[in-house]
Amino acid sequence: MKRLRALALGCWLAFAAAGAAQASSGGFCDRTHDLSAAEQDRLLRFAAVLREELGGSADSVTLVSRSGLDLSRFHIRYSHAALAWRSEQGVWAARQLYYSCDERRPRIYDQGLAGFAMGTDDPALGYLSIVKLPPQAVLALRPALLDSSRALHLLGxxxxxxxxxxxxxxxxxxxxxxxxxxxxxxxxADGADLRERAQAWLRTADYAPQPVEVGSRFLMLASHFVPLLHLDDHPDADRAALRLQISLPSTLEEFVRARFPQSERVEVCHDDKQIVIHRGWTPVADGCVPADGDRVVSLSD
Known part of the structure; x- marks a missing residue:
């Protein structure tokens, strides 16, 4: 089974993936990974745990994030987030922005939970984060999420x-x-200027992404070689300090938690031997090592 990277360029793409060595976005879009039967089975069982966690919830919209490219050098575990929503028929899908390699533009896409969970770059070690929203948050968010016109007006x-x-x-x-x-x-309300109004609202709501410490001018130069990286939108002071303010799943989770403290978080990870389900706002240990109280599902059965 091959996983095309068109859906999983990820939102952080190349800073940690030697992006400067790839002269075009096609270098990423053309990459595939042949999954062995064991890897397929592991990832499908991983996706089943995600489906089980969402299925056991009364919520109909949930924030989900996954690991993608290895960004551990920046202390970043999650690179890509989506809003999982449940249809009236009880089917879950992950609504997200992805970059379409064939069309060379961003699109909005509803992806099945199995596809979302399998979008990681490393089939041997993967992480998922689930933030379950309280009813009042879902009630306000769901109409906008399922409004195709607003979803597309928000698409840059x-x-x-x-x-x-x-x-x-x-x-x-x-x-x-x-x-x-x-x-x-x-x-x-819907409208052609919806993105501008959304950004204004986020500022008043104290949305404040934690700056990413790039730590290397060489990595900053990647924007000159990789079409999907840019620096011309970042303030001069941020570029000079090698600190970029970028929306990442961790920032989204912090924003949700601050606005709705009743939100609950579940982290699910796997290695080649087990799946670990870890509840709470503290992160599961690196390497998917279970702590006391974590649920462990063996993959050797």
Whole structure:
């Protein structure tokens, strides 16, 4: 089984993936990974745990994030977030922005939970984060999320993996998602200027992404070689300090938790031997090592 990377360029793409060595976005879009039968089975069982966690919830909209490219050098575990929603027939899908390699533009896409869970770059070690929203958050968000016109008006024309969190020139997948939160929780009406109004609402709501410490001018130069990376939308002071404000899943989770403290978080991870289900806002240990109280599902059965 092959997994095409068109859906999983990720929102952080290349800073940690030697992106400067790839002269075009096609270098990423053309990458595939042949999954062995054992890897397929492991990832499908991993996806089944995600489905079980969502199925046991009364919520109909949930924030879900997954690991993708290895960004551990930046202390980043999750690169890509989506809003999982349940249809009236009880079927869950992950609504998200992705970059379409064939069309060379961003799109909005509803992906099945199995496909979302299998979008990780490493089939031997993967992480999922689930933030279950309280009823009042879902009630305000769901109409906006399922409004195709508002979803598309929030879609930026130009994709940038490292888009400036407060900018309108570019957009990455997590930025689309947080602007959708603004449209729902701010009760923003549809319109061509919806992105601008969503950004204004986020500022008043104290949305403040933690700056990413790039730590290397060489990595900053990647934007000159990789079309899906840009720096011209970031403030001069941020570029000089090698600190970029980018919307990431961790920032989205912090924003949700601050606004709705009743939200609950579940982290699910797997290695080649087991799946670990860890509840609470503290992160599961690196390497998917279970702690006391964690549920462990053996993959050797």
């Amino acid at each position: 024309a130009q994709y940038s993996a490292n888009a400036y969190a407060y900018g309108l020139r570019y957009q990455n997948c997590n930025q689309w998602l947080v602007e959708m939160l603004a449209a729902g929780w701010g009760d923003l």
